[in-house]
Amino acid sequence: MITKTIDDNSISVIPEDSEDLLNLRRIIKKDDKVIGDTTRVLKQDKDYARPDKGERIKVRIELTVEKISLDDVLDKLRVGGTISESSNESVPNGSHHSFILKLNDGITISKKKWLPIEKKLLESSNDQISFVLVAIDTSDSGIARLRGTHLEFMPNIYSGSGGKRYKTSFNIEKFFEQVQQALSSIFKEGDTIVIFGPGETKKRFANFLEKSQKLQKFKIQLVDGIDSGGEDGIYIFTKSHTMQEIMSDSKLAKASSIIDQVMILANKKSRKFTMGYNETFNANQMGAVESLVFSDKAIQDNDEQQIMDFLNDAENKGVKIYSVDSSTDIGLRVTGLGGIVSLLRYTVES
Incomplete structure (x- = not known):
């Protein structure tokens, strides 16, 4: 969770994963103030205008919370209440509105008094250890980012290797470049890259990454004993005692x-x-x-x-x-x- 303290009563937050949304569900209470951006459709009063046609505008509102609930369990957070302040006079105070808060949406929470547990929940995910998991063999590679207890998968990447028939034309370096490019899209500074899979491919890929200049400040952990690549390999790894050993602090x-x-x-x-x-x-x-x-x-x-x-x-x-x-x-x-x-x-x- 990205947080910024505004003053003694107000803190801005951006949830980064489903656990952050759950923590916000535990933090936001009835009668708290929530400030954020939303859109409203304003009806046109012009002659001959279609009655169902309107202009969608962006409005910043302050909501006095009346009800809060998790939508789709942990994927969205619905915060409903009465508008106490609005940046547009066409959106009157006292009307009802709901924020649908999703990952990477920003809001500001204002409370009369923050409880110690509420501040603890805000800070609890800031020091979470994150891992990028790579299950790779000569045919495909599965990639997922593990943050907290949530796995975010990327689609499998296929090498195009078709066995003996294509052995002479198969270029594993190009395959490694594709996997590296995918890693770059989800890798964040401080993550550890954990590589596993059957055979020697994992070691060759680790060496390829270490020579690369595209991923900076990364740590690599090689794991033996996981004999599957792709998404299956990642699931096998997360069930293994090896995972508990090398990620004991996760x-x-x-x-x-x-x-x-x-x-x-x-x-x-x-x-x-x-x-x-x-x-x-x-x-x-x-x-x-x-x-x-x-x-x-x-x-x-x-x-x-x-x-x-x-x-x-x-x-x-x-x-x-x-x-x-x-x-x-x-x-x-x-x-x-x-x-x-x-x-x-x-x-x-x-």
């Missing part, structure tokens, strides 16, 4: 470790874990939750505001919280376990 690795521990405890018939919202809510009421992982299923199957209040209460108690989505196998596993799981500090009787 949110995805930490969330994966929690789920693995929950499954071990379940097999041992231990009660130091919970599955599902009700179990986890009750354990949190007792202060027993140490860490939890939830997916969008927890939001879909329960009252949205109730879930937000629960997450904020848990975070205030020092619980480590990780959100996951269906872009990864880990997100699908959590969904299959009721949408939310947690590790407990001590056993809680159900």
Whole structure:
């Protein structure tokens, strides 16, 4: 999340991924002020003008928040309320409006008083470790950027190598150039490029990148043991223990470790874990939750505001919280376990 403090009461924000939108859902409350740009259609009052025809204009408005909700679960945030200020007199104060906030949209949030947890949520994604994953072999390459627990995929890139028939004419350098160009479009300074796949192609591509001048200030991590290229290779990598080892500080690795521990405890018939919202809510009421992982299923199957209040209460108690989505196998596993799981500090009787 890109943030800029305007004054003691107002902070401008730009969400960069779905977790940022979720954090904003937890931050923005009823009666807060949200300032942003929107468009309105102004009807024409001219003679003979079509009654359905109007001019679309850009307006900057300040909204007093009445209702906030996640649209399409974690892809958009809808903020509705009453207009308290407008840059155009044709858009009157007191009328109702909704902002549809998407990734990379900017707004300013103004509160009478910012709570510590709200500022913590704003800052929580600023120091996230990001990785660009490359699963490559001689036939194709899969590329995805991992930020937090969300995977953003690019379309597979195919080399055009057709086996023995084309062996003499196949130019792997041109294939590497295509992959490098795709990497350049999503790579950001500070990212680590993680390369894996069958055979020696990954090492040749790593050497190619190191000689290149197009990607500056990057780190490369080579990974063995993932014998698939393309999108399949990336999915296999994110399920592997290798991922947990080399990305131990990433949110995805930490969330994966929690789920693995929950499954071990379940097999041992231990009660130091919970599955599902009700179990986890009750354990949190007792202060027993140490860490939890939830997916969008927890939001879909329960009252949205109730879930937000629960997450904020848990975070205030020092619980480590990780959100996951269906872009990864880990997100699908959590969904299959009721949408939310947690590790407990001590056993809680159900």
